[in-house]
Amino acid sequence: MTVVLVHGVPDTAEVWSRLAPLLAADEIAVLSLPGFGRECPPEFQATKEDYLAWLVAALEAVPTPRDVVAHDWGSTLTMRVLCVRPDLIRSWVGGGAPFTADYTWHPTARLWQTPGAGEKAMQRLSPELAADMLARAGLSAVDARETAGRIDARMKDCILRLYRSGRDVFR
Secondary structure, three states: OEEEEEOOOOOOHHHHOOOHHHOOOOEEEEEOOOOOOOOOOOOOOOOHHHHHHHHHHHHHOOOOOEEEEEEOHHHHHHHHHHHHOHHHOOEEEEEOOOOOOOOOOOHHHHHHOOOOHHHHHHHHOOHHHHHHHHHHOOOOHHHHHHHHHOOOHHHHHHHHHHHHHOOOOOO
């Protein structure tokens, strides 16, 4: 059995660093979304459809059977994989992602989805501000600082593109 770990936004694969060693699995595949601590493939536009295609390909490359643990956008993308390619996943558990047509995005997401305002918000998103926001969202101060320290210009651009393409992702 392979346990596949899929992170969310604004995380990187490092979010799983304490969990992965505790899992009892034949193999553990810690996936890193393009633009989140790694380069993007050529022609990758960081849309929800690009991330879906990337996740399908990443799962196809992982030995079976595959059990997925996902968080936030990782959960949203995993749910979409289950809709289009249920054969790729034996079981899954996810958190931090709603799955309802009437979902209203949180205020920060709505800001990121707004052209101009999203770019201004990202310009102001310093490591200190990001750490404060993440701590207010429930992360420990140490985890918030570590996560915030990984947010770079590429990730900010990918976040804006992903959230804009996913405005109606739950419909």
